[in-house]
Amino acid sequence: MGSLANVVYRHPFPGPGLAVRILGEVTRDKCDLLRRVDALFIAELRVRELYDKIWQAFCVLLPIRFRGVSGDMRRYGHVIALRAVASLDAITADVFPMPMSDLLANLIPDHQSPFPEVRESGLRYSSKPPATIEWE
Numbered sequence: 001m002g003s004l005a006n007v008v009y010r011h012p013f014p015g016p017g018l019a020v021r022i023l024g025e026v027t028r029d030k031c032d033l034l035r036r037v038d039a040l041f042i043a044e045l046r047v048r049e050l051y052d053k054i055w056q057a058f059c060v061l062l063p064i065r066f067r068g069v070s071g072d073m074r075r076y077g078h079v080i081a082l083r084a085v086a087s088l089d090a091i092t093a094d095v096f097p098m099p100m101s102d103l104l105a106n107l108i109p110d111h112q113s114p115f116p117e118v119r120e121s122g123l124r125y126s127s128k129p130p131a132t133i134e135w136e
Contacts, residue, residue: 011042011056012090014134021135024063030078034061037080037115045084054096057084060124060135068119077119084123085133093128 019026022034038059045051060083065076087093124135 009052011051011054011058021058022061023135030061033078033115033117034059034080037061037118040114041082048099050096050099053086054084055087055090055093056133057082057096059083066119075119077117080118080121081124081135082121083133083135085128087128087133090133091128093133095125095127098123 014020018031018034021038022030041057041059042051045054045057051057060081062079062081064079066079067074067076069075082098084096084098085093086096
């Protein structure tokens with residue numbers, strides 16, 4: 001898609017800004033991490049030609065930490081939630097039927113992850129209503 005189409009058909013971004021997708025304290029490091037993780041998620045959707053089938057997709061940085069093992073050490077890391085919905089009008093939205101195969105496997109943290117500060121990720125599976133499109 002050309003650059004104009006990328007702008008015209010871009011997924012909506014929250015009016016309050018990126019911080020609404022960071023639950024808890026908002027810091028520069030958390031914003032940078034969320035931008036990087038979200039960029040990988042969107043890139044994976046584009047590679048698989050799913051981006052234009054989804055009304056809105058994004059990542060959320062949750063205010064909890066999970067423990068994982070890195071080498072011989074236990075380390076705590078962030079938890080990322082992935083969200084993808086299909087909608088015609090944003091008044092209602094359904095969960096996008098995300099393929100649970102290699103797409104999610106590429107985003108789940110492991111020993112080769114480009115995001116060593118992330119320990120867990122998951123998929124938010126809820127429609128609007130009763131949930132909202134954004135996390136809160």
